[in-house]
Amino acid sequence: MAQVPTDDIEELLPWYATGRLTPEEHARVQAALERDPELALRHDLVRRELAEAAAATEALGSPSTRAKDRLFEQIAADGTRSASARSFLGRAFGRLASGSTGEAARPLRLAFAFAALLIILQAVTIGVMLVRLGPSLFTTATGSGDGDSSTGTFALIGFAPDATAAQITGVMESSQARVVDGPRAGGFYRVRLSNSKLSKEDEDRALGDLRGKTGIVIFAEPSR
Amino acid sequence: MSMQASDETLIARIAAGDRVAMEAFYGRHHVRVFRFVVRLVARRDVAEDVLSEAFLEVWRLAGRFEGRSSATTWLMAIARNKALTEMRRRPMEPLDEARAETIPDLGDDPEQALQTKGRDRILRHCLSALSPEHREIIDLVYYHEKSVREVSEIVGIPENTVKTRMFYARKHLNALVTSAGLDLGER
Incomplete structure (x- = not known):
């Protein structure tokens, strides 16, 4: 055996x-x-x-309530940020919904589906941080009901690798910019600065504002 | 009669932003995770910080939990990583009062210590005297009752290494216990 x-x-x-x-x-x-x-x-x-x-x-005992208090304070702070992001997202969807009736509904729904797909692909690509806040940055992108993605004034922008999600969200909200494509090679995004064609002066001002976000935006140039 | 939600159900609810589920998940696991972390970082105050950071990570990453391991194995792996980061951040910190609380002093006379401080304190001392790797595996297997595969997932080592590490951890623990004058056969 x-x-x-x-x-x-x-x-x-x-x-x-x-x-x-x-x-x-x-x-x-x-x-x-x-x-x-x-x-x-x-x-x-x-x-x-x-x-x-x-x-x-x-015999090692239990933690004090300090650990729990600290945790739920942080969660509450996280919730505030998420609520802000959701509010931004809500406005974007609201605009989309308001334009998605009547004859325009079908193409807009398709555009919406495309935008949703884009959100997923983009979020997967750019990591955990943007996975969480990605929708707030991207749902106002293509097919947003504000006109098709070929009209308006566009820019190519890149974010600093260590920029936080809150900072990126802040920049996008303050500039009213909307991602329409990306990330492209090198991590750049094509964003729409305006639904209409801006004058050269206004476009330069908008780009200057973006470039002024040092530490967050590392590249901002016109995109045709 | 109320049915208790499974950990996996709670994680799914946490992923949807349900703070009540987060409270339940925290309530269910925080003590065991805290004890695991205290063994690693050897300071209660630091362990509490690591504990809240680990659960915050659960809150933030719950949507990415895929269920390939159990929720507690996932949680322990997160807590361990947070603890190791903290240990790397303060590698040579001198022993202070907070740390000393977790390591009982046996003094010069183990026999007297045995009489006056009791078996638990001696064993705690011996566990504290093990290397961090041996402390960790003894704790994961004996206290947290993790399987070979779960320890492998939490610690990030092959299953065969889990078995041999546990074997040598036990060997060292028994040598320390014997030299401290404690016979595990006594009761």
Whole structure:
């Protein structure tokens, strides 16, 4: 009869004692314990270790309420930011909804679906931060009911890698810019600065405002 | 009779921004996570900071939980990463009062310590004297009752390494316990 390697079995004893082995491993250990009295003694030692170690950990007590207070304060702060983002998102969807009746409804719904798809693709690409706030930045993009994506004044912008979601949201809201495409190679986004064609002076001013967001916007140039 | 929501259900509700679910999830797990973190960082005040950061991460990333591991395994892995970041941030911090509270002093006479301070305190001392890796695995297996695979997922090491690490952690713990004059066979 083949000898079961007891070294392997002994390594499994802690999990046998906690009942966390697979059924196959459990059966192997049980069989070995029944035929090997020395292994059974080592298993007794494991059970005593387990009881003592668990009791010692229990003795570490509980955290104070400070930890919970701090957590839920931060969650509340997060909620405020999310509410702000949702409000921005709501306005965008509101504009879309107001233009999505009558004859224009079908193409707008398609555009909306396209925009939603774009949101998902963009959010996946640019990471966790924009995954959370991505919709607020992108839902006012293509097919927003403010005219098609070929009309208006556009810019290509890039954000600093360490810009926070709140900062990016702030820039987009203050400039009334809407992402219509991106991220492109290099992480750039095409944004619409205005639904109408701006004068050169107004376009330069809008771009200047974006470039003035140092530490957040690292690139802002006209896009045709 | 009320049915208790599963952890996975709570995580799904948290992902939708349900703070009541977050309260329930926190209430269910915060003590065990705190004890796990205290073992790693050896300071109660730091452990409380790590605890709230870990649960905040759950709040923020709940939508990304895919259920490939259990919610508690996911939570423990987050807490561990936060604790390690904190330990790297203050690697050589001198022992202070807050840390000293978690490491009982046995003094020079283990026999007297045995009589006056009790078995739990001696074992706590021996656990505290283990390396962080050994402390961690003893705690995950014995107290948190994690399987080999779950420990592997939390710690980020192969399953075979989990088994051998636990084997050597036990060996060191027994050597320390014996030298402290405590016989685990006594009760």
